Amino acid sequence: MKFKGVIFDLDGVICFTDDLHYLAWKALADRLGIYFDRKINDRLRGVSRMESLDIVLERASRVYSAEEKIALATEKNATYVELLSKMRPSDVDDDVRRTLVELKEAGVKIAIGSSSKNARIILRQTGLEQTFDAISDGNNISRSKPDPEVFLKAADMLGLSSCDCLVVEDALSGIEAGKAGGFSTAGIGPAANFPLTDYALSTLSDLLPLVFFSH
Ligand code: BG6
Numbered sequence: 063m064k065f066k067g068v069i070f071d072l073d074g075v076i077c078f079t080d081d082l083h084y085l086a087w088k089a090l091a092d093r094l095g096i097y098f099d100r101k102i103n104d105r106l107r108g109v110s111r112m113e114s115l116d117i118v119l120e121r122a123s124r125v126y127s128a129e130e131k132i133a134l135a136t137e138k139n140a141t142y143v144e145l146l147s148k149m150r151p152s153d154v155d156d157d158v159r160r161t162l163v164e165l166k167e168a169g170v171k172i173a174i175g176s177s178s179k180n181a182r183i184i185l186r187q188t189g190l191e192q193t194f195d196a197i198s199d200g201n202n203i204s205r206s207k208p209d210p211e212v213f214l215k216a217a218d219m220l221g222l223s224s225c226d227c228l229v230v231e232d233a234l235s236g237i238e239a240g241k242a243g244g245f246s247t248a249g250i251g252p253a254a255n256f257p258l259t260d261y262a263l264s265t266l267s268d269l270l271p272l273v274f275f276s277h
């Protein structure tokens with residue numbers, strides 16, 4: 063076995079909550095009259111809620127106070143949580159479920175390493191709450207990706223060192239965080255082709271041979 067553990071980002075890797083983040087930010091930006099599109103949304107991948115808001119507000123015509131920003135982030139999160147409440151187990155692809163089952167059956171430890179404070183809600187909605195051996199998320203970190211903290215904590219929870227774990231990400235900040243922590247990285251979606259990405263995945267199950275066989 064090449065890796066003893068796999069640490070998965072959640073939004074955009076295990077499920078398509080990246081699109082729900084987009085819809086919630088878009089609703090806020092539209093209400094404020096600020097231009098926002100999917101290309102800008104790509105810059106929010108892996109980035110914390112407040113840092114994401116700062117990116118959304120880059121195109122605002124006025125400056126917002128710290129109190130106003132908290133209210134705006136709360137408004138976006140309320141929209142997002144409402145969208146999450148409609149998520150179902152069927153929102154997780156069969157390929158993703160099969161990948162997780164095969165890793166577990168082979169004795170590979172699996173963890174979530176997500177910047178989101180809503181990670182547990184998403185895992186509950188999709189029926190994955192009991193699937194992972196460890197969950198490291200936005201509630202147990204003080205520094206966001208590209209800082210490696212969230213992945214180092216996940217590896218620690220698994221009882222593994224970073225050189226034994228593969229980090230799977232869709233975000234540049236996440237790939238940078240993985241490399242900064244000494245992990246091997248696999249990129250999916252936009253992250254498949256970043257220079258720092260060690261392995262490009264076109265679908266999640268592409269990681270199975272990487273984990274099971276030495277290269
Ligand atoms: C990351 C997403 O997983 O979580 C980011 O890629 C998001 O887009 C971040 O901003 C924080 O999420 P939340 O749910 O705590 O607002």
Ligand code: MG
Binds near residue numbers: 071075232
């Ligand atoms: Mg992501």
